Amino acid sequence: MNLLEMKNVKKNFGNLRVLKDISIEVADGEIVSIIGPSGSGKSTLLRCATLLETLDSGTLKYQDKVVAENDSSGKAVYADKETLKQVKSVYGLVFQQFNLFPHWNVLQNVTDAVINVQKKPRAEAEKIGRDLLEKMGLSDKAGYYPYQLSGGQQQRVAIARALALSPKVLFFDEPTSALDPELTGEVLKVIKSLKDLNIAMVIVTHEMAFARDISDKVIFMADGVVVERGSAEEVFNSDNERMKAFLGRYKSIL
Amino acid sequence: MTLSQIVIQLLEGLIVSVRIFAITLLFSLPLGLLVAFGRMSKNALINGLTKVYISIMRGTPLMLQLFVVYYGPYYLFNIKLSPTYRNSAVYIGFIINYAAYFAEIYRSGIQSMPIGQYEAAEILGYSKMQTFFRIILPQVIKRILPSVTNEIITLVKDTSLAFSISVMEMFTQAKALSSSQTSMTPLIVAGVFYYIFNFVVAMVMEKAEKKLDYYK
Numbered sequence: 325m326n327l328l329e330m331k332n333v334k335k336n337f338g339n340l341r342v343l344k345d346i347s348i349e350v351a352d353g354e355i356v357s358i359i360g361p362s363g364s365g366k367s368t369l370l371r372c373a374t375l376l377e378t379l380d381s382g383t384l385k386y387q388d389k390v391v392a393e394n395d396s397s398g399k400a401v402y403a404d405k406e407t408l409k410q411v412k413s414v415y416g417l418v419f420q421q422f423n424l425f426p427h428w429n430v431l432q433n434v435t436d437a438v439i440n441v442q443k444k445p446r447a448e449a450e451k452i453g454r455d456l457l458e459k460m461g462l463s464d465k466a467g468y469y470p471y472q473l474s475g476g477q478q479q480r481v482a483i484a485r486a487l488a489l490s491p492k493v494l495f496f497d498e499p500t501s502a503l504d505p506e507l508t509g510e511v512l513k514v515i516k517s518l519k520d521l522n523i524a525m526v527i528v529t530h531e532m533a534f535a536r537d538i539s540d541k542v543i544f545m546a547d548g549v550v551v552e553r554g555s556a557e558e559v560f561n562s563d564n565e566r567m568k569a570f571l572g573r574y575k576s577i578l
Numbered sequence: 579m580t581l582s583q584i585v586i587q588l589l590e591g592l593i594v595s596v597r598i599f600a601i602t603l604l605f606s607l608p609l610g611l612l613v614a615f616g617r618m619s620k621n622a623l624i625n626g627l628t629k630v631y632i633s634i635m636r637g638t639p640l641m642l643q644l645f646v647v648y649y650g651p652y653y654l655f656n657i658k659l660s661p662t663y664r665n666s667a668v669y670i671g672f673i674i675n676y677a678a679y680f681a682e683i684y685r686s687g688i689q690s691m692p693i694g695q696y697e698a699a700e701i702l703g704y705s706k707m708q709t710f711f712r713i714i715l716p717q718v719i720k721r722i723l724p725s726v727t728n729e730i731i732t733l734v735k736d737t738s739l740a741f742s743i744s745v746m747e748m749f750t751q752a753k754a755l756s757s758s759q760t761s762m763t764p765l766i767v768a769g770v771f772y773y774i775f776n777f778v779v780a781m782v783m784e785k786a787e788k789k790l791d792y793y794k
């Protein structure tokens with residue numbers, strides 16, 4: 325059984341057809357990168373998968389739970405609240421702009437949802453939080469407020485915050501695009517280090533070398549469709565014209 | 579009449595003024611939040627009603643509103659209320675007026691919050707209530723504190739409008755003393771008291787702002 329399944333997903337914004345029949349699958353522990361030109365619908369796809377946007381049409385499934393499915397007229401209909409709530413505990417999302425809570429310090433940012441959403445005891449939550457901060461190389465920053473951290477550190481806190489809820493799949497939407505080049509490396513290193521947690525990751529990124537190195541599967545999107553998919557090697561060596569044109573811009577670093 | 583007698587009488591008035599001030603804040607701050615929700619409601623009826631309410635409260639003089647609240651029940655519905663209704667009328671008039679102003683301040687604060695805060699909260703599984711009270715409101719309070727301070731300082735001075743329906747607050751007392759003694763002194767003393775009152779208010783608000791300075 326797949327962890328995540330999106331089938332024939334369509335999404336319009338007004339007259340703009342952003343996702344035109346997209347299907348993707350993610351297995352347990354699988355690392356999937358989504359690459360493609362700006363405006364091709366990558367963020368929209370993640371936002372549909374994480375219920376920040378609703379699909380117009382298509383299927384969205386997490387494990388055996390159907391989140392959305394077409395009715396007889398071909399319009400996506402969503403499951404009841406209880407199902408949606410259960411499904412929300414399966415995934416996490418790391419934003420391009422971090423979106424940390426500025427009024428809480430680092431440890432509170434990481435532990436608050438564990439305490440107030442998952443209802444775990446504070447002591448347990450803080451243990452989880454401190455362990456994760458250590459993994460992120462932020463042990464000494466627990467008492468800092470987000471504004472006192474660099475962008476790279478903020479993003480690592482955001483990753484810890486998402487991991488604290490022990491999701492089965494973590495989505496990343498261009499996790500390093502808001503960072504200076506010097507800080508990009510530290511965040512990519514941390515994401516690579518998550519491989520041994522055995523959670524699935526779906527990463528939208530413009531860091532081609534990173535995508536090639538980390539991914540079990542690469543998906544190339546353009547104009548709202550999947551143009552190419554396969555192992556990193558297959559996709560990066562594809563003969564597809566659009567794929568080649570797109571990668572051409574990154575040739576120097578690949 | 580000696581100065582100390584004047585001071586004592588005005589202090590009595592000041593207590594009434596402070597009570598109007600405190601009760602108005604106590605009720606209009608939470609009520610304002612409720613009105614702000616109404617103003618942002620997707621329900622067209624609630625939205626429209628609160629919009630009209632706010633625009634009347636802001637578009638007509640507070641003094642006139644006090645008159646309507648005080649005399650309205652009698653003139654409009656022939657309800658005879660005891661003279662002590664005077665005080666309630668002042669409280670009601672001030673509370674509904676200030677709630678409207680606070681509602682607009684809350685609304686601008688809430689709407690200035692970046693959408694990313696809501697989205698992060700949603701992804702983490704917070705309920706709508708939790709998101710608002712744990713994540714949004716604390717940040718909104720920090721953002722709106724300077725505007726709230728302005729409003730509160732205006733309120734201190736506005737309490738003097740209660741004189742229009744003869745509530746014995748400080749300004750009413752000062753005015754009465756001034757004409758019976760044919761002297762400026764009571765007015766000057768009252769002015770000093772208002773000034774000190776506001777000085778204290780400003781100090782307290784500055785403390786509050788400092789307290790929220792721990793993050794950006």
Ligand SMILES: Nc1ncnc2c1ncn2[C@@H]1O[C@H](COP(=O)(O)OP(=O)(O)OP(=O)(O)O)[C@@H](O)[C@H]1O
Pocket residue numbers: 337340342360361362363364365366367368369
């Ligand atoms: N809420 C929205 N309302 C209207 N149009 C939108 C909305 N969100 C996205 N779009 C449009 O949908 C298209 C796809 O946007 P999307 O953000 O998914 O692209 P992307 O592949 O993530 O691009 P980038 O690499 O620049 O982040 C764009 O043309 C964008 O303008």
Ligand SMILES: [Mg+2]
Pocket residue numbers: 366367368497498
């Ligand atoms: Mg994007």
